[in-house]
Amino acid sequence: MKHLLTPRAILLASALAIAPAAYAETPADTLVVAATIDDIITLDPAQAFEFSGIDVTINLYDRLVDFDPMDLEAGFQPSLAESWEVSEDGKSITFTIRDGATFHSGNPVRAEDAAWSLQRVVKLNKTPAFILTQFGFTPENVEEKITFEGNKLTLNLDKPYAQSFVLNCLTAGVASILDKEAVMANAEGEDMGNAWLSTNAAGSGAYTLGGWRANEAVQLAANEDYWQGAPEMKRVVIRNVAESSAQRLLLEQGDIDVARDLTPTDVDAVREVDGLKIQEEPKGRILYMGLNQKDELLSNPAVIEAMKHLVDYEGISDSFLKGIFVPHQSFLPKGYLGALDENPWTYDVEKAKQILADAGVEGGTITTKIRDLREYIDVAQTLQASMAEAGLTLEIEQMTGAQVLDAYRAREVPIFLGEWGPDYSDPNTNAATFAFNPDNSDEAQATGLLAWRNAYAVPEEMGAATEAATLEQDSEKRAEMYKDIQRQYQEEAPIIPLFIRVANTGLQENVENWTSGGTVTNAMYRSVTKGE
Amino acid sequence: MIDANKDGSGQGQTPPASASDRRAGRNRRLRGIAGTLLSLALTLLGLLLVTFIIGRVMPIDPVLKVVGDRATQAQYDAVYQAMGLDQPLVVQFFRYLTEVVTGDFGRSISTGQPVIEDIKRVFPATLELASLGTLIGVSIGVPLGVIAAARRGGIIDQIARVVALVGYSMPIFWLGLMGLLLFYGILGWVGGPGRQGIIYDGMVPHVTGMILVDSLIAGDWAAFQDAFSHIILPASLLGYFSLAYISRMTRSFMLEQLSAEYITTARVKGLSERAVIWRHAFRNISIPLVTVIALSFGSLLEGSVLTEIIFSWPGLGQYITKTLLAGDMNAVLGGTVVVGVCFIGLNLLSDLLYRVLDPRSK
Numbered sequence: 001m002k003h004l005l006t007p008r009a010i011l012l013a014s015a016l017a018i019a020p021a022a023y024a025e026t027p028a029d030t031l032v033v034a035a036t037i038d039d040i041i042t043l044d045p046a047q048a049f050e051f052s053g054i055d056v057t058i059n060l061y062d063r064l065v066d067f068d069p070m071d072l073e074a075g076f077q078p079s080l081a082e083s084w085e086v087s088e089d090g091k092s093i094t095f096t097i098r099d100g101a102t103f104h105s106g107n108p109v110r111a112e113d114a115a116w117s118l119q120r121v122v123k124l125n126k127t128p129a130f131i132l133t134q135f136g137f138t139p140e141n142v143e144e145k146i147t148f149e150g151n152k153l154t155l156n157l158d159k160p161y162a163q164s165f166v167l168n169c170l171t172a173g174v175a176s177i178l179d180k181e182a183v184m185a186n187a188e189g190e191d192m193g194n195a196w197l198s199t200n201a202a203g204s205g206a207y208t209l210g211g212w213r214a215n216e217a218v219q220l221a222a223n224e225d226y227w228q229g230a231p232e233m234k235r236v237v238i239r240n241v242a243e244s245s246a247q248r249l250l251l252e253q254g255d256i257d258v259a260r261d262l263t264p265t266d267v268d269a270v271r272e273v274d275g276l277k278i279q280e281e282p283k284g285r286i287l288y289m290g291l292n293q294k295d296e297l298l299s300n301p302a303v304i305e306a307m308k309h310l311v312d313y314e315g316i317s318d319s320f321l322k323g324i325f326v327p328h329q330s331f332l333p334k335g336y337l338g339a340l341d342e343n344p345w346t347y348d349v350e351k352a353k354q355i356l357a358d359a360g361v362e363g364g365t366i367t368t369k370i371r372d373l374r375e376y377i378d379v380a381q382t383l384q385a386s387m388a389e390a391g392l393t394l395e396i397e398q399m400t401g402a403q404v405l406d407a408y409r410a411r412e413v414p415i416f417l418g419e420w421g422p423d424y425s426d427p428n429t430n431a432a433t434f435a436f437n438p439d440n441s442d443e444a445q446a447t448g449l450l451a452w453r454n455a456y457a458v459p460e461e462m463g464a465a466t467e468a469a470t471l472e473q474d475s476e477k478r479a480e481m482y483k484d485i486q487r488q489y490q491e492e493a494p495i496i497p498l499f500i501r502v503a504n505t506g507l508q509e510n511v512e513n514w515t516s517g518g519t520v521t522n523a524m525y526r527s528v529t530k531g532e
Numbered sequence: 533m534i535d536a537n538k539d540g541s542g543q544g545q546t547p548p549a550s551a552s553d554r555r556a557g558r559n560r561r562l563r564g565i566a567g568t569l570l571s572l573a574l575t576l577l578g579l580l581l582v583t584f585i586i587g588r589v590m591p592i593d594p595v596l597k598v599v600g601d602r603a604t605q606a607q608y609d610a611v612y613q614a615m616g617l618d619q620p621l622v623v624q625f626f627r628y629l630t631e632v633v634t635g636d637f638g639r640s641i642s643t644g645q646p647v648i649e650d651i652k653r654v655f656p657a658t659l660e661l662a663s664l665g666t667l668i669g670v671s672i673g674v675p676l677g678v679i680a681a682a683r684r685g686g687i688i689d690q691i692a693r694v695v696a697l698v699g700y701s702m703p704i705f706w707l708g709l710m711g712l713l714l715f716y717g718i719l720g721w722v723g724g725p726g727r728q729g730i731i732y733d734g735m736v737p738h739v740t741g742m743i744l745v746d747s748l749i750a751g752d753w754a755a756f757q758d759a760f761s762h763i764i765l766p767a768s769l770l771g772y773f774s775l776a777y778i779s780r781m782t783r784s785f786m787l788e789q790l791s792a793e794y795i796t797t798a799r800v801k802g803l804s805e806r807a808v809i810w811r812h813a814f815r816n817i818s819i820p821l822v823t824v825i826a827l828s829f830g831s832l833l834e835g836s837v838l839t840e841i842i843f844s845w846p847g848l849g850q851y852i853t854k855t856l857l858a859g860d861m862n863a864v865l866g867g868t869v870v871v872g873v874c875f876i877g878l879n880l881l882s883d884l885l886y887r888v889l890d891p892r893s894k
Contacts, residue, residue, distance in 0.1 A: 032730050038854060041598070041644040049600045127603045198644045209733075213653060214643030215854065216846040217733065237730050241844045245709055246725040249717045255724050400857060405601060406593045423602060444604040 017226035029234040034241040035260040044197035045176035047126040061176030063202035069524040090160030099226040103179035111148035128174040168426030206526035231526040244344040259506035284333040284519035285501040291494040294457040302359030306352040328500035330433040335519035338482025365393040368415040425520040566666035638862035645845035647866035656741025656845035662832035668771025677782025699776025708842040723762035785817040826882040
């Protein structure tokens with residue numbers, strides 16, 4: 001032991017400690033992304049429903065219809081299906097599968113693979129399955145409802161749904177088309193390859209899976225035989241880096257090309273650095289306030305109305321939420337069919353006081369649970385201050401996200417602050433959860449519906465309108481229907497949309513054509529290029 | 533062997549012959565090992581039980597982590613049953629124990645992987661970091677403590693005290709971030725967060741999982757340099773915290789020895805101060821010091837959570853924290869077993885070293 005402790009050894013150790021590092025610039029054909037990806041629990045498209053998981057699968061698999069990463073506004077485009085036809089009664093859609101597309105295994109993409117992939121989702125019935133089962137598919141009937149012949153695939157729906165509704169749903173990650181042969185060769189028991197696909201992939205997408213180490217990294221390799229042409233980035237590495245400041249340092253040092261989770265402070269700092277840029281994109285996630293109708297005070301329409309005027313929309317989005325949220329007071333994000341760009345409420349404590357006084361509400365105390373995340377706590381505290389001015393007391397209990405969510409699903413959170421992201425790119429995704437609640441009883445256990453979680457008994461005509469909008473074939477009319485629903489919603493609903501999230505991505509200046517997916521989809525890497 | 537008779541209280545009768553004497557000695561040693569193993573098993577069992585109960589009373593719903601926010605009640609119920617949560621606690625615990633005995637720690641719900649696979653991946657990362665951290669802590673902390681004691685009140689003693697004080701009071705995440713900013717961001721002397729630069733990611737064949745070791749085995753000097761440039765900063769940070777503890781303990785052990793009579797005797801005999809300190813006093817403190825170092829190593833193994841988060845170090849500390857917050861009990865219990873086994877192992881090891889180092893035990 002003695003020789004370890006000589007002054008020479010110490011000198012040697014400290015010399016080693018300051019030895020210059022071997023530097024690694026990112027190679028020209030590799031895209032290196034830093035992001036928080038510890039939410040991935042599986043890469044099976046039938047099951048993956050976390051942000052980071054879908055970000056990966058969307059690049060490994062193709063769907064029947066898909067977005068063009070360079071033109072998200074254009075909506076769904078032909079992909080593995082080169083065309084489609086709707087039957088006269090509007091209840092079935094027949095897709096023609098494109099020739100010449102192959103899976104990563106080399107197998108051709110067939111209508112049979114497509115039919116099997118969609119059937120598989122329904123049979124496995126994991127969380128995202130509802131995106132497909134809402135068209136009347138059940139594990140029992142799905143083999144008759146989703147059929148194929150030659151290169152044609154037919155979906156037989158239970159109602160004449162709007163074509164846009166069905167096709168929008170088919171752009172979702174859950175509707176990915178899998179290589180049936182490759183998956184079934186790795187199936188265990190009745191799992192249809194579910195276990196194997198959690199860490200493997202069998203798609204036809206622009207990238208193949210190099211590997212996934214949980215909480216660490218995902219590696220993708222370019223599919224050189226991709227039917228839309230090989231992507232320019234031969235390798236994509238997504239590193240799990242949880243700290244915004246660490247992401248910023250990595251970006252500044254040139255060790256990464258993309259930083260996806262920068263805080264407002266770091267965004268400002270990155271803007272100032274030569275050779276770096278910030279790309280702002282609206283995301284679909286809406287920060288809203290749910291007023292639980294089981295609470296006597298909060299079910300008073302005057303209190304609901306007053307609360308809309310007690311949120312300092314501009315103040316909050318100009319200060320601590322700067323750059324990551326902007327005010328947004330309707331339940332559809334921009335970019336969706338029928339999105340309403342009207343913000344009727346303003347921060348006005350006097351008005352709120354007047355409303356409460358007119359209704360004879362004299363004070364009151366609400367104790368609520370808030371997720372212990374800086375953003376939410378800050379919003380809650382601002383709300384607390386303005387509520388106090390109007391004579392209402394807000395008491396805040398801080399809890400972990402999982403705890404609050406648990407209580408929320410049990411309808412036990414009086415004032416809920418949280419975000420809701422769309423599940424697929426059709427307006428029905430948010431309409432059906434914010435403005436639809438056919439059975440408001442505790443027994444209904446409709447935990448998936450925000451309206452139910454807040455015990456909001458949606459008026460019958462609003463629920464009916466939401467259903468009717470899914471059947472309207474005329475897209476313009478359909479858009480108007482959603483606008484009407486949102487206006488009525490703004491009038492009376494106790495679930496109040498407040499802000500919408502903005503993605504601030506830090507990029508090296510030479511990174512072009514990056515997209516985080518906008519409000520409608522996920523990050524797609526096949527269009528990304530790196531200049532000199 | 534003769535000594536063995538003296539404290540052979542369990543023997544009942546005095547063995548007449550040397551053959552049975554040896555047998556008795558062997559039996560006792562075997563019983564000693566059995567006893568150690570039994571207490572080891574009981575400690576682990578207790579650890580698991582406590583962790584299990586904490587996990588179950590924690591107000592976090594593990595099912596939600598699996599099915600997500602959007603699941604229907606039917607999907608929720610299916611997973612609830614599949615996870616065995618509908619069973620009584622005793623049944624759940626017993627079932628878990630039977631699985632653990634067969635080496636099956638179940639599947640983690642936060643990563644979707646078998647817990648044993650996760651641990652195989654994250655443990656070497658932490659082991660590598662903690663080992664280097666302890667090495668740094670010992671190689672600086674011990675001499676610092678010794679010198680501080682020898683020149684009590686002198687400049688080095690003052691420095692040691694400040695170093696220890698700062699080490700105790702400085703928040704580790706702040707120090708870590710500042711270190712990153714300075715040595716990586718501004719000076720560019722070390723690698724950034726993560727265990728390796730991107731281009732080396734997955735390049736070194738996996739043998740031990742410790743990249744420094746693996747790259748040496750592979751003879752890949754560039755990969756070794758890269759890994760070293762990434763580990764040196766977090767390891768120094770951990771080393772600093774362990775050195776603050778080790779130097780303080782060394783100093784107080786040393787002061788105690790230096791005031792002992794035998795030291796005065798040695799000095800009177802005309803031994804050089806250097807010989808007095810290193811040959812006599814240090815020799816005696818090396819025994820309790822081993823325990824201090826083992827404990828400090830153990831606490832680095834489980835306590836490097838913040839360091840791992842700041843440096844995006846995919847290790848055990850990060851793993852246990854994340855899985856705990858997700859209510860992912862299989863993963864937490866698996867991680868706990870590993871940490872528990874390490875602590876028990878370190879205790880055994882320091883016991884063993886005690887015997888080797890302590891002349892009285894010979």
